Amino acid sequence: MATASPANDSADTPHWERQYLDLMRRIWEEGDERVDRTGIGTRSVFGATLRFDLGNDRVPLITTKRVYWKTAAREMLWFLSGETNIRPLVLQGVKIWNEWPHARYVRETGEDLDLDAFVERIREDEDFAREWGDLGPVYGKQWVDWPTYEPAGEGLYRRGPGIDQVSGVIASLRDNPGSRRHIVEGWNVAELDRMALPPCHKTYQFHVAGDRLSCLLYQRSCDVALGLPFNLFGAALLTRMIAQQVGLEPGHLVWSGGDTHLYLNHEHLVTEQLSREPDGEPRLILQRKPPTIFDYAIGDFEVVDYTPQAPIRAPVAV
Template sequence: MATAAIPTDSSDRPHQEWQYLELMRRIWEHGSERIDRTGIGTRSVFGATLRFDLAAGAMPLITTKRVFWKTATREMLWFLTGDTNIRPLVLQGVKIWNEWPHANYVRETGDEIALEDFVQRIADDEAFAARWGDLGPVYGKQWVDWPTWRYRKDGLFERGPGINQVAEVVESLRSNPGSRRHIIEGWNVAELDRMALPPCHKTYQFHVGDGRLNCALYQRSCDVALGLPFNLWSGALLQRMIAQQVNLEPGEFVWMGGDTHLYLNHEHLVSEQLQREPQGRPRLEILRKPDSIFDYRIEDFAVQNYTPLGAIKAPVAV
C-alpha cells in the first residue's frame, strides 16, 4: 500500500497528524488478525501512544478526512449533563449512538423497524424514547453521578448521593494542583452489564506542570478509522475546557490505546486515507468562559484553519 513521505511544513515541525497515519499503517500492515465481538474481524496492536501539544490553540483534529467536530462536541456536552438517553442527541442531528438502542429494540421486540424510522420515532415520541432510547449508565452517568450506597439502620442498603467526578477534578486542580489523583473514571465494574456499550475511553488523568494542564486518556478499545478521530478531538476538548476553568494553559494531550484496531471491512478507507497528506493546522478558540464546566454551549467553540480532505464513509461495527 502506497503511503506519503513525512514532510515538515513552514514551521519546521512534522505535522502532528502523521503519528495517527503511521499508527493506522502499522496496524493494517503488521497488526494481529483477530475475531472480535462484532464478528467482522480486526487487525490489532496493543499499547499504542500518541502525543499532541495543545499550545496556541492546536487540536488533534484529523485533516486527511473530514471529522465532524461539532458532532463530537455535542456528544461531549451531552456527557457532561449526565444524560444517558439518545433523544437530546437525536434532536440535534447527532447520529453516533443510534445503532445500539436500535439493535436492542429489534432484539427485544422482534420488530424489524428500519434504523431511520426508529430514530424518527425517538424524536417524535417522548414516551417511546424514554423506553427505548436509553443506553444504560454510560459515560456521563459515571462522570457526574457515580452511584454510591449506604447502610441503613434496618440492615438494608439504599442509594447515597452520586459522586460528580468532573466537578471534583476541577476543584482539586484549583485547590491542590500537584495532586496525582486528578482522575475521571468511567469503568464502573458493578454496572457494566447495564451499559449499551462499556466505556471505551475509560480513564482521564490530569497533571499540572509549569502552568500547563496536561491530560492522559486511556482507551481500552479503539476503532482507529472511525472512533479515534472523534476520541482525540473530544479528549483534547475536555482538557481545553477544564484548563480554561482552572486558569491554566493547555499542555500536552497523551492518548493511550489498549486493543487498538482496524476492522477488516474498512480496507477502502485505510487505503484511501494513507495516500493523503495532512492539510493545515486546525486551531480551537473558546469564545467565552462560562461559570462552570457544565455551562458550555456549542456556540462557545470556533475552529480556524480547518480545510480537511473529503469524508470517507465506512460501516460502524455494533
C-alpha cells in the same frame, strides 16, 4: 515513534498527524488478525501512544478526511450533562449512538423496524424514547453521578448521593494542582452489564506543570478509523474547557490505547486515507468562559484554519 511538534515550521518537521497515519499503517500491515465481539474481525495492536501539543489553541483534528467536530463537541456536552438517553443527541442531528438502542429494540421486540424509522420515533415520541432510547449508565452518568450506597439498617442499603467526578477534579486542580489524583473514571465494574457499551475512552488523568494543564486519556478499546478522530477532538476539548475553568494554559494531550484496532471491512477507508497527505494546523477557539464546566454550549466553540479533505464513509460495528 514521532511526537507532535509545536508547529509545522519547516519542510523537515513531520506533520503532527503523521502519528495517527503511522499508527493506522502499522495496524493494517502488522496487526494481529482476530475475531472480535461484533463478528466482523479486526487487525489489532496493543499498547499504542500518541502525543499532541495543545498550546496556542492547536487541536488534533484530523485533516486527511473531514471530521465533524461539532458532532464530537455535542457528544462531549451530552456526557457532561450526565444524560444517557440518545434523544437529546437525536434532536441535534447527532447520529453516533443510534445503532445500539436500535439493535436492542429489534432484538427484544422482534419488529423489523429500520434504523431511520426508529430514530424518527425517538425524535417524535418522548414515551418511546424514554423506553427505548436509553443506553444505561454510560459515560456521563459515571462522570457526574457515580452511584454510592449507604447502610439503611438490618443489612439493607439505600442509594446515597452521586459523586460528581468532574467537579471534584476541577476543585482539586484549583486547590491541590500537584496531586496525582486528578482522575475521571468511567469503568464502574458494578454497572458494566447495564451499559449498552462499556466505556472505551475510560480514564482521563490531568496533570499540572507550571501553568499548563495536560491530559492523559487511556482507551481500553479503540476503532482507529472511525472512533479515534472523535476521541482525540473530544479529549482535547475537555482539556481546554477544564484548563479555562481553572485558569491554566493547555499543555499536551497524551492518548494511550489498549486494544487498538481497524475493522476488516474498513479496508477502503484505510487505503484511501493512507494515500492522502496531511496539511494544516487547525485551532480551537473558546469564545467565552462560562460560570462552570456545565454551562458551555455548542456556540462557545469555533474551529479555524481547518481545511480537511473529503469524508470517507464506513460502517459502524455494533
